Amino acid sequence: MPDDQPTLPILLIEDNPDIARVLKTIMRFEGYEVTHERDGINGLEQARKPGWCAIILDLGLPRLSGWEILEALRADKNSDGPPVIVVSATAEAMRREEALARGAVEYLVKPVTADVVARTIRQHARQGRRE
Amino acid sequence: MMRDATPEQCRQLLEFIDQPIFALNLEGEYVILNAAAAAVRGRTRQDQLGSPYSRFVRNPEVADAMVARARAGEVVTEKIEVALPNGQAQVIVDRLGPWRDDDGQVVAIWGSAMDASVYETLGEVQQESQVLRELDEARKNLLSIVSHELRTPLASIQGYASTYLLYEDRLEPEERRDFVRRIVDSTLQLEELVDNLLTASRIEHGTLEMSLRPAQLSKIVFEAIAEAHQRWDSEQIEFTGPERCELVLDPRRIRQVIHNLLDNAKKYGGDGPIEVVLEDQEQKVWVTVRDHGPGFAEGYADRLFERFYRGRSEFTAKGTGLGLWITRAIVEAHGGRIVAASPGDGGALFTFSLPRGLQAPEA
Numbered sequence: 048m049p050d051d052q053p054t055l056p057i058l059l060i061e062d063n064p065d066i067a068r069v070l071k072t073i074m075r076f077e078g079y080e081v082t083h084e085r086d087g088i089n090g091l092e093q094a095r096k097p098g099w100c101a102i103i104l105d106l107g108l109p110r111l112s113g114w115e116i117l118e119a120l121r122a123d124k125n126s127d128g129p130p131v132i133v134v135s136a137t138a139e140a141m142r143r144e145e146a147l148a149r150g151a152v153e154y155l156v157k158p159v160t161a162d163v164v165a166r167t168i169r170q171h172a173r174q175g176r177r178e
Numbered sequence: 179m180m181r182d183a184t185p186e187q188c189r190q191l192l193e194f195i196d197q198p199i200f201a202l203n204l205e206g207e208y209v210i211l212n213a214a215a216a217a218v219r220g221r222t223r224q225d226q227l228g229s230p231y232s233r234f235v236r237n238p239e240v241a242d243a244m245v246a247r248a249r250a251g252e253v254v255t256e257k258i259e260v261a262l263p264n265g266q267a268q269v270i271v272d273r274l275g276p277w278r279d280d281d282g283q284v285v286a287i288w289g290s291a292m293d294a295s296v297y298e299t300l301g302e303v304q305q306e307s308q309v310l311r312e313l314d315e316a317r318k319n320l321l322s323i324v325s326h327e328l329r330t331p332l333a334s335i336q337g338y339a340s341t342y343l344l345y346e347d348r349l350e351p352e353e354r355r356d357f358v359r360r361i362v363d364s365t366l367q368l369e370e371l372v373d374n375l376l377t378a379s380r381i382e383h384g385t386l387e388m389s390l391r392p393a394q395l396s397k398i399v400f401e402a403i404a405e406a407h408q409r410w411d412s413e414q415i416e417f418t419g420p421e422r423c424e425l426v427l428d429p430r431r432i433r434q435v436i437h438n439l440l441d442n443a444k445k446y447g448g449d450g451p452i453e454v455v456l457e458d459q460e461q462k463v464w465v466t467v468r469d470h471g472p473g474f475a476e477g478y479a480d481r482l483f484e485r486f487y488r489g490r491s492e493f494t495a496k497g498t499g500l501g502l503w504i505t506r507a508i509v510e511a512h513g514g515r516i517v518a519a520s521p522g523d524g525g526a527l528f529t530f531s532l533p534r535g536l537q538a539p540e541a
């Protein structure tokens with residue numbers, strides 16, 4: 048189980064306290080060390096720091112939307128940036144395409160079950176710390 | 179074909195049009211008037227032909243300025259006060275514009291007139307149709323807004339429940355209890371949303387029924403505050419008012435009103451303090467809910483209560499846009515009133531009154 052391994056840093060950018068709590072619990076049990084930001088400005092500032100094995104991003108955020116964060120990260124031209132997993136309340140297929148086009152590796156639609164979140168993170172997150 | 183029309187046919191066409199039409203030369207003198215235009219000034223055609231546009235007018239400076247602007251190629255619409263032969267004045271709206279020759283040179287001035295009240299009615303009709311278009315747009319959006327609003331508590335229920343199932347044996351007992359409590363809170367949130375939608379539908383169909391009986395308003399307020407504190411996981415609401423305040427009302431509906439106002443205060447005021455004040459006066463009881471968010475712009479106080487209106491905040495526009503509309507309908511169904519204000523020192527304030535004179539129906 049991941050419990051025995053060293054914890055990996057993961058960034059969560061989500062403003063809904065319930066969703067954040069659920070995601071933090073899942074990530075903790077999957078062996079990650081979670082840093083949580085509630086708004087887009089602080090979220091982007093954190094996202095630009097090196098070392099994340101993945102970023103979990105909500106789209107409807109106060110101050111700066113998740114779309115703008117995706118755009119800003121892509122504009123940084125850091126091809127080696129961490130994988131970004133979008134968790135959104137919008138189910139439309141177009142949104143999904145758009146998010147993937149802006150550099151997200153996966154687009155999950157809320158409501159989403161814990162096992163899908165856990166599996167997606169396991170699938171995409173980097174297994175080691177990259178500085 | 180019009181381009182082959184004789185001058186006589188053109189004259190007949192002008193006469194046929196029941197809208198006042200006239201033409202001025204570049205000096206601003208009448209050269210053409212149809213019958214309707216002559217009637218507007220209350221003079222004969224002969225009296226007016228050759229006379230200046232500003233002659234039978236009480237605000238000649240406006241008329242002269244219009245002529246100058248039309249001569250320069252502009253289309254102008256202004257209110258003109260016509261001096262009628264009986265000494266009275268009539269306000270009409272005149273429109274002047276350039277009459278150009280084939281080379282584009284302004285050679286004369288076209289004019290048309292409209293009764294000011296008709297002009298204003300037309301403006302109102304245009305405004306009304308704009309409002310109807312917006313309402314229609316909002317109706318179309320309602321479905322997607324409602325599904326988004328349903329999705330939020332659903333996501334929370336599914337998240338807590340599936341996390342509980344997946345990691346049941348690793349969650350602390352306190353955590354497990356808390357997860358279940360959050361699931362219950364989210365189902366309450368769903369219930370309130372459905373309740374608001376049903377109430378909206380009843381208001382729309384005129385079938386909103388009140389079940390009036392004597393009740394403790396202060397108790398309803400306390401309970402709504404306690405419930406909000408539990409839901410938000412914060413103690414940010416401060417209450418001022420008497421411990422007892424009995425009057426005749428529909429307890430379930432008034433709970434919905436207070437819930438909607440608190441919810442609104444949280445949505446737009448964030449984590450700042452929220453004040454609830456209950457004032458028991460002889461004829462009426464007043465309840466005020468105040469937040470310390472950014473408030474709203476002057477002139478928006480009435481718009482807030484419109485159906486589907488959703489304010490913007492740094493917490494982004496959320497909700498169905500029905501809450502305050504429902505709130506007002508319920509307050510008014512009790513014979514009360516609700517007003518909104520954005521005081522100078524910030525925040526938004528909602529005050530509603532409930533009259534003391536209501537009678538509970540005989541059991």
